[in-house]
Amino acid sequence: MNVLEINQLTKKFGQFIAVDGVSLAIMEGEIFGFLGANGAGKSTTINMIAGLLKISKGEIKLLGKDLKRNSKYVKKNIGLVPQDIAIYEDLTALENVKFFAGLYGLRGNELNKNAIEALDFVGLGDKQKSYPKSFSGGMKRRLNIACAIAHQPKLIIMDEPTVGIDPQSRKHILESVKKLNSNGCTIIYTSHYMEEVEAICSRIAIIDHGKVIAEGSKEQLISLITDAKDIQVEVKDAADFDLKEVNELNGVRSVQTEGNVIQIYSDAEVNNLNEIILHFMKKKVEIRSLKENAPNLETVFLTLTGRKLRD
Numbered sequence: 001m002n003v004l005e006i007n008q009l010t011k012k013f014g015q016f017i018a019v020d021g022v023s024l025a026i027m028e029g030e031i032f033g034f035l036g037a038n039g040a041g042k043s044t045t046i047n048m049i050a051g052l053l054k055i056s057k058g059e060i061k062l063l064g065k066d067l068k069r070n071s072k073y074v075k076k077n078i079g080l081v082p083q084d085i086a087i088y089e090d091l092t093a094l095e096n097v098k099f100f101a102g103l104y105g106l107r108g109n110e111l112n113k114n115a116i117e118a119l120d121f122v123g124l125g126d127k128q129k130s131y132p133k134s135f136s137g138g139m140k141r142r143l144n145i146a147c148a149i150a151h152q153p154k155l156i157i158m159d160e161p162t163v164g165i166d167p168q169s170r171k172h173i174l175e176s177v178k179k180l181n182s183n184g185c186t187i188i189y190t191s192h193y194m195e196e197v198e199a200i201c202s203r204i205a206i207i208d209h210g211k212v213i214a215e216g217s218k219e220q221l222i223s224l225i226t227d228a229k230d231i232q233v234e235v236k237d238a239a240d241f242d243l244k245e246v247n248e249l250n251g252v253r254s255v256q257t258e259g260n261v262i263q264i265y266s267d268a269e270v271n272n273l274n275e276i277i278l279h280f281m282k283k284k285v286e287i288r289s290l291k292e293n294a295p296n297l298e299t300v301f302l303t304l305t306g307r308k309l310r311d
């Protein structure tokens with residue numbers, strides 16, 4: 001069954017089209033990843049799904065019900081973890097969760113019980129009476145998640161929930177996402193961290209300039225680019241090295257540097273290793289190592305968009 005159906009969803013800000021005819025179906029039990037660079041249109045899409053932003057064109061259906069005509073039902077069944085932490089510093093952790101769960105319609109004993117459970121779930125069970133100002137960034141993120149899940153929604157949308165936090169909280173959040181999913185929640189997970197999306201998502205949509213440019217499991221996405229290979233050349237010193245000249249070598253599609261590693265994406269069928277090595281020798285650049293990597297989502301993203309996910 002589809003939990004969410006999005007059809008030709010469009011958002012315009014004045015003349016600017018931030019989301020451009022996005023159509024997607026998200027099935028029950030999925031962890032569905034939205035992968036895209038900054039400004040790709042992920043948050044705008046999510047905010048329309050969560051009913052926070054008016055749709056310019058297109059439709060959204062949650063569990064078969066149209067969002068425009070059933071806003072109360074949709075609100076009850078969606079939990080949004082926003083990109084910017086939205087908690088009240090002058091309320092305790094428990095009061096925060098109860099406040100947000102109350103907005104989603106919970107009352108009385110159920111409200112109290114679910115709020116406590118949600119705090120336990122994110123590992124803040126012993127912080128019920130603490131104020132968020134004493135929390136680390138990661139703990140605030142976890143509280144933000146508790147606020148979105150206490151009303152036990154069918155669909156949880158997480159907008160970059162691991163930005164700017166310590167590795168321990170990051171691990172905790174990723175484990176919580178998997179646990180929520182195994183408890184029966186469908187999840188939309190937005191990120192520009194390729195590794196996270198690769199690790200937890202069953203399907204992924206790559207979003208670029210407001211459009212879905214590819215969609216499928218990690219394996220399906222990688223199979224889209226079997227015609228590309230990824231060569232990494234580690235050199236002694238990549239400073240001042242002219243990437244444009246490498247870009248002009250036979251078969252090369254794009255070149256990037258990361259420190260002293262030069263990453264070359266190239267046509268798989270063109271045997272250009274000799275040419276590449278000769279070029280480095282001619283430029284008197286000392287090669288430390290050279291390897292060809294199996295393509296991953298990074299390769300897919302770069303091949304499809306011509307850009308790196310994170311600059």
Ligand SMILES: Nc1ncnc2c1ncn2[C@@H]1O[C@H](COP(=O)(O)OP(=O)(O)OP(=O)(O)O)[C@@H](O)[C@H]1O
Nearest residue numbers: 013016018036037038039040041042043044045192
């Ligand atoms: N209220 C607004 N008015 C005008 N333009 C907007 C508004 N909100 C977003 N945009 C623009 O729409 C585009 C998509 O933004 P959006 O926040 O959805 O991207 P994103 O993929 O979530 O990126 P990020 O990872 O940086 O949050 C951007 O170019 C952004 O500047």
